[in-house]
Amino acid sequence: MTAQIIFSLARIYNGVSQRGQQISLFIYLYLPLSDCELMKEHIANHAEAEGRAGKEILKDLFAKSGEMGARIQAFDWSATPLGSIETWSKSLQVALQILLLSRFPMQILWGREYIQFYNDAYIPIAGKKHPTGLGQRGEDCWKEVWDFAGPLLDQVVETGTATWSEDQLLVLERNGYPEECYFTFSYTPIWEASGKIGGIFIAIHETTQKVVSERLERNLRIEAQTAKESAERANQLKDQFLAVLSHELRSPLNPILGWAKLMLSRELDETTTRRALEAIERNARLQAQMIDDLLDISRILRNKLILDMAPVHLIPVIEETLETVDSAAVAKAIQIQTQLDSSPFQVLADFNRLKQVIWNLLSNAVKFTPQGGQVILQLNYVDAEAVLRIIDSGKGIAADFLPHVFDHFRQADSTTTRVFGGLGLGLAIAKQIVDMHGGTIQAESAGEDQGSTFTVRLPLTAHTQPIEKAHSFTLDKALNNIHVLLVEDDADNREMMSLTLELYGARVTTAASALAAIDSLSQDCPDILISDIGMSEMNGYMLLQHIRNTPQMNQTPAIALTAYVSEADQQQALAAGFQAHLPKPMEPTELIATILKLVKGNYAI
Template sequence: MLRILLIDDNPNDRLIAVRQLKREFADLKVEQVAIADELAQALERGQFDLVITDYQLRWSNGLEVLRAIKTRYPDCPVIMFTNSGTQEVAVEAMKSGLDDYVVKSPQHYVRLTAAVRSALERAVARQKAVNLEVRFQTLLNRLNVGIYRATIDGSLLECNPAFLRLLGLGTLPEGPASRLIELYFQPEDYAQLIEQLRENGEVRDREMQLRRADGSLIWVRVSKTFTKIDGITIIDGLIEDISDRKQVELEREQLLSREQVARMEAEAEKQNYSLLSEASRLLVSSLDYRTTLAKLANLVVPTLADCCFIDIVETNLTVFEEPVVAAATPDIEALVLLLRRHYFASAEADFGVRKVLRTLEPELVTDVPNAFLPLIRQDAELRRLMRQIEVQSYIIVPLVARDRKLGAITWLTTQPNHSYSMIDLAMAQALAQRAATAIDNAQLYQQSLDANRIKDEFLAVLSHEIRTPLNPILGWAKLLRSKKLDEKKTAFALETIERNAQLQTKLIEDLLDISRILRGKLNLNVCPVDLATIIRAAMETVRLSAEAKSIQIHSELDSVVCQVFGDAGRLQQVVWNLLSNAIKFTPEGGQVEIYLEQDDSQAQILVKDTGKGISPDFLPYVFDTFRQADSATTRKFGGLGLGLAIVRYLVEMHGGTVLAESSGEGQGATFIINLPMILSELQVSSKESEATTANASVFAGLQILVVDDDPDSLELVTFILEQYGATVRALSSATETLAAIAQLKPDFLVSDIGMPEMDGYMLLRQIRSLSPEQGGRIPAIALTAYASEGDEQQALSVGFQAHIAKPIDPAQLVATITNIVQKSRGKGEG
């Protein structure tokens, strides 16, 4: 649910803003503030996701409100929606953290919903960036492995808490940090480390002793690499405490004289401990998680299992990557993969990988032949597989990191009379925990690489696209200066210069548009716009480029489709971008189609082509900024990959949606735009007119009391009910209402709740204490800005038949009254 705090002391402006917002956001709750006390209470509760405030308020101004909100909720988006501000006010507000500034006028109402959506998206993006940074820092802080960065002379630059704990330090010592790290190593060991670093550029898994701050010695495993940062050589180091393992090894050496059974048990325990230690080393040694998991699976086999497979899944848990598999023999691997595909990872099975991922509970089966016996009897294929592989016991453990389900690890043993135990399960869970962390780290790292790659590719393409038109411009300009060209060549040169200058102008305009979009500074000049005219103008603009490739543009523009509120220039830019894109990716002799149709209350524009199409992998990213399906130097089609991103943003600013469809490469593409029509308002009016006619018999002669201390709200409700044929008596206090009920004996009551001296609850309690002859059973509706579920329950409990929250929907008010009156008359007739 989207929760918006609306601060405006003009009830009509609040009504308009809420109705505009409800058209865009279905699951919406608006808390309205009209006075200073209500704002103070709202700020105390803090139950809102975004704030919309007027500038000129009776008790304050929008700048003071903005500062009050940002002081308590610095991350909450704030939009100023006003007709009384100035450019200076807007600038000052932006400096104070305002997210957007929307002029309060009919042609800008559509901008309000776009501003809200943009502000929320920016807030989400900021929060994601903060969360990602926090997760990285949390991961670094929680690792038991010491991580540090130092200069070549041993001066510590940064480290995680685990590194300080290894040294026995609570905080870094004061004073010079030079040669700090060297002080904690044995002199010979540290000299060898540095020498090996200079020779090879890295040190892997060197085991040595570290002297801690209290003088005690611990065993550590050290890995170091050289890194160049701004020309300076930096050492990145990992240090892992292996003292427990060394102690275990030492103790086991002392038990060699014990009986054979004791030696075997000790050896098994040693293997498990060593395996965990080795697994930890493997999992932090590489960010290629599939290679790392393959090594982990081969570590499990054959020590702990005859076969191990690791499933990695996407977040929807339906798409499995190809599993990582290790098996004692190729035959076992082939059979286990069949068993996995049909049973352990089957979507229909009530056991196995999918169940473990669904419940996050590990699965341990100690006696597979007996456990599977009912299924084996029913399934001949399973019977055949089980005879060939003879699985005795298995364990499946989920891979979970940061509450994300990443996959599962499965162990199987085919050894006769061998069953996995709870000790084995604990071992599997320990490995799974380490593996999940490694996968999560690798995926986070890959995401950062992808983001950097996209940025680098875009900059490379930008350089190419800007330089390409410069070449003919500068070349032909120099030839023109030589004055050696004849008239025909001079005309050709000028045409070439003009065409390439226009290309470069378009690139710059796209970049400026993206810059405005990213800064939230792109504004619309809104007025009624005829889409058919817009489309024809865009078609004329691209006509020459289509004719140059012998591409036919077929159009069907429905004349019934009425106007939309929008910026004519920006809407033409949207259609032009889509048509240009279609022509660009359609081969010579192809066809581009554009349609304008009506879909319910939406105007729908479809642009289809017979061109290159979009691959399924790229389709979800087609509207992303700086994304291109092909950014290689060998790419066939130019451009910056900004056009479709601009299309999406402009369409959404107009309150519409855009989506892309394609059956794949070579299958063409279709882009579909939906925009709200002005006709939808007329349709609403038409429906209200129909409702007026249908309900005329109910309201004819109906005498209604309306009580509200706010004169604007009182006038609005009175006007609505009189339009439907009711006789309305408008009152401004509860006291007047009690007197009117006694005198007029009205048929219906519509009452506000928040009124001075006597509120709506107190009023209805007094009415319900009257006899039926005195009006004690008059049907009543609570019409109020107190709109929570608790307010509704309280209204019903005191005797109101219904509760309607402000701002009112006239159709809802009329329908509610009609329903209550019809029920009341039905009871009377019965």
């Protein structure tokens, strides 16, 4: 039973015989104590008035018992198995007194047919069954619950034992619409003087608030537990990722620093020196790629990734990507087969971001394919879509990890024993980029060691442009007769970039600060300015503003060469008056091409 209700077993005595022999009528009821006291008082008064006719007692009771008293009195009981009121047994009369005097919802189901009585407090529970439910057979009135209630009532009659059912659901019309309501019902046999059971008393207590509160509390516990588990899982993934990040960022530093120290401390032969430089370049690029991935995933999580969309032919994108992964494939004797449909269809895309997607998929295929394996790259056009598939004969993907293959910061193996490096960000970035292009990306695998297939689908665009062929020429002295003012506060960067520009034929003036650059401008005007952004005292934006206010320099082209590489940084640089924004670490060919474009109008390489 619930804590809100105190149920009491009431033994009610119903009169004394003329011989002075007590006749006990036992009605076992689970009732609130307050009702029990009220009923005992009424029954005591009834015993004192034993001489009065039963009809008069009931008449007084009906007159004082609200709507249901009046309805019971007015009802034609002669048409029911109970017969007219005058014929009712004292057990039923006393039970009706208890029913009508109670301030709590109660029912009586009387006789073999379970003929129904109820009090005013029960009317809201009866709902649309009121008032027609009065005098009805229980089964006719409560068809929707009789499969449950019928056997329970029969059990009470057969055993003579009171019972109850807790938190039973009833759908009631409240506030103009159906509501789920819950009730606890106690079922108590009403004994006749003959020793037989005449009917069943049903006391009802609504437990909706308790059930709803318990359900809400349970749901809150579940939500809290789910949130806790999610947070713990997120922390675990974060810790795993940070451990992998530390490992992956440190790993390239070892060969970079190791080879650099050997070259500084030892005289190495030409072959070894070349191998050392190639290792330094390879690992520096690897570290730069990881930093780019981190920046990209940061942009994605903040919805700051911006695409530069234009009609694009896919074959040039694929060919450029193949060039970047070719050396890794050759090192593992992996053959990359291409099956490309050369139809002149185009997609609306960001060329460089699309190249990033294909590079991620191809480099993964090469990474996870064993020595001497095979990678197939297919391009087809189906139903107004470009369909790109990359199929490898490599490690495959376990079935339990396949649904998470595009998740951020997730790797199939993040343990210290893992064979393959990387941060596990490439596929998450690829999926986001493809989604932003209105396309889809899908991973398939038959399981571990069964290879994998990644399929990218991109919508074709109706607006096409002819494929432009790049003009090739040597870069050896491409910057001849071009005067460059290079502003960089880091000495190593300044020296390296100055030498690079000079090797390509430029005349270079260097400045270690913006103020030094202003002094230099008073002596000579360059053809182009290349400036860092983050400098002390005066940054690159302030320097450019000063230059633009100088009449002889207000048309001089300017390039921002900076480690601030977000889309917002790029937009800020262009808005400040720079004609181009290039990220560090720089690609010499990209820098040279940009200089040529701005100074000579020639951008092709």
